[in-house]
């Protein structure tokens with residue numbers, strides 16, 4: 522069966538007006554930039570995470586842009602919390618079209634010194650949390666009759682090792698890359714696409730200490746051909762692409778947004 526698009530459909534490939542998104546870690550650097558970015562493209566956004574006052578600020582900003590928004594407390598490692606967040610989103614907005622898994626934690630320590638509890642915590646948030654949110658939302662998307670876009674967040678560290686002590690973090694991100702492909706494969710028949718954004722280092726509270734140190738900044742920049750650390754807003758364009766019909770044939774893809782790092 523052929524699915525041909527007319528010129529109007531091609532013009533509207535990036536149209537997200539009227540869609541509903543759930544963004545985890547919605548008050549984090551990436552989660553906030555993506556939430557505001559989606560709202561700028563006409564999306565109503567539920568921002569969830571751990572810091573209610575910050576989530577309320579993001580929600581207020583979105584409402585000032587003329588879109589609907591709702592802040593919800595949600596620890597993504599708690600299955601009940603995740604299910605309640607999804608139910609509340611459906612109660613308030615009636616559907617979920619987009620999930621952006623923006624919640625995550627960083628960790629750097631030499632492997633021999635790393636308390637094993639740290640490893641477990643990183644896996645719990647970055648891998649298990651991504652699975653819990655993705656499958657809770659996909660379950661509802663399937664009940665809605667299928668269709669929807671799920672975006673996970675990996676990292677260049679999921680591809681490349683680094684002397685900085687990334688055994689837990691890098692492994693968790695490689696697992697997110699794999700999980701993305703696995704879920705995409707399982708849910709393609711429901712027209713639910715699952716793709717991953719793999720950023721290079723970008724400015725956020727997680728990286729401020731690393732990027733503010735001149736020597737460390739130079740070390741990181743030596744690996745980024747484009748010559749600068751990314752900004753959270755650098756991930757909005759690819760999110761719009763992956764959340765919209767512009768990427769209709771893209772699923773199970775890990776999209777490096779890294780100034781050329783992985784290609785170099």
Ligand SMILES: NC(=O)c1ccc[n+]([C@@H]2O[C@H](COP(=O)([O-])OP(=O)(O)OC[C@H]3O[C@@H](n4cnc5c(N)ncnc54)[C@H](O)[C@@H]3O)[C@@H](O)[C@H]2O)c1
Nearest residue numbers: 546548549550551570596597624625676720721722723725
């Ligand atoms: N900053 C970078 O350079 C960089 C590079 C590659 C990938 N990433 C990834 O991007 C994502 C966002 O990172 P960021 O730099 O914006 O960090 P951030 O700390 O600004 O945001 C992360 C958010 O996740 C939330 N969070 C943590 N644990 C949670 C939990 N259990 N339940 C719900 N929310 C939780 C935090 O409260 C915070 O709001 C992470 O997955 C990170 O690994 C970051």
